[in-house]
Amino acid sequence: MSKAASTQKVTGRKPASWTQDPEGVRRNILTVAKEEFVENGLSGARVDEIAARTATSKRMIYYYFGDKEGLYRAVLEEMYERIRGFERSLDLASLPPVEAMTLLAGFTFDYHAENPDFVRLVMVENIHHGRHLASSDRIASLNLSAIDMIREAYERGVAAGLFRPGIEALDIHLTISALAFYNVSNRASIRQVFGHDMGAPEALARRRAAAIDTLLRMLHP
Amino acid sequence: MSKAASTQKVTGRKPASWTQDPEGVRRNILTVAKEEFVENGLSGARVDEIAARTATSKRMIYYYFGDKEGLYRAVLEEMYERIRGFERSLDLASLPPVEAMTLLAGFTFDYHAENPDFVRLVMVENIHHGRHLASSDRIASLNLSAIDMIREAYERGVAAGLFRPGIEALDIHLTISALAFYNVSNRASIRQVFGHDMGAPEALARRRAAAIDTLLRMLHP
């Protein structure tokens, strides 16, 4: 949060003296909004609550984001752009096939485990049938490259006789994503139904190892 | 929907003549409520909308279920009880280990694919941190038996030298559930981001095969 934005709330008495800080205000709103949407979903989140927790006012939310859905979309877009950044930091091409796949699985698992907010937002968006992903040009133009990276590493592995042929890169992605995602998304229900805490360090470590192992076995000739 | 309940809406003119049908009304409400909660989540669902689509009135919702959350909980409870029924219909004990696991994986995958409503409600409940599962005595006393069935089949397989030892039954369940669940829960986002339709028959068949294959490879010595 910008200095200007954080100051306002405190000094915001009637005399009303403030400094303009569009970018700071925008960021401040997005930060708070993300927390609210992550916690309560799109319909569950309250614009008033977001505004209250902000250094600015409800007025500014509508000024910058148009309406509630616009704000939600902005949060979604920012999150996907962040993912894209992480994805690009993953350099599979410079690793031998098996190591590349091990890294991919471990990285994917860790990213989900460390970013439950991401997982929850994706859940929320799926509940809404991906309507807002669909209406976002920013996300449409994002071109996630994960699949291509996977394909490249996989084909090298096949050529080297390390992996069995005939697997689609997308299936590799779906398998590892499913294991990583489920482990976070369904924590609450698993805990209630089986009394098992998937968030506990040992449980997490075990599932992480299982995820990597599963992927390698899947590829094994 | 009961005959009485369905009649009311049509003949429900001012003279107000009706037949009592507690069970029918209850069922009718639950059916409609489930659809609404599945489609819009707990916060997104509207009691008025549920009432309108019902053969009875909002009054009866509160009469039978107390409040919105009570109705939601009832829907959740019914769904889990239904699962329990299906689970019990699955007789792994009478099959050889490999066949048992194949059946388990296929069954689990199919159940999710054929019951997206179930998947969506579980998502909704996880968004709410499993709060309502926790507060339901009916569900607490349900005692899902899947894990025990899996353990039994797995141990037979280990004894016969067909499966490698050292795997937890819960991990088997989590792996197969993750693959089956994700395939339905994340359909929308996958479609938007990768332009791939996981609901298409061929895609479904491929993932089903992959799920079974993955489980068997996981167990292979």
Place this chain on the structure above:
DNA sequence: TGTTAAATGTACCAGATAGTTCATTTGGTC
């Protein structure tokens, strides 16, 4: 230093929403 567009504050509102009140009808029982 006067002008102006961008940025922000304050107060307000119309419609939506969960829940309620009060009266009425039904159906079983004695």
Place this chain on the structure above:
DNA sequence: GACCAAATGAACTATCTGGTACATTTAACA
């Protein structure tokens, strides 16, 4: 057929909620 608890109908309300109108301040620039 009188009585009563369970079941149902119709209208009502307090509050919440997304969104807006109007006024003011800031800061860049001519």
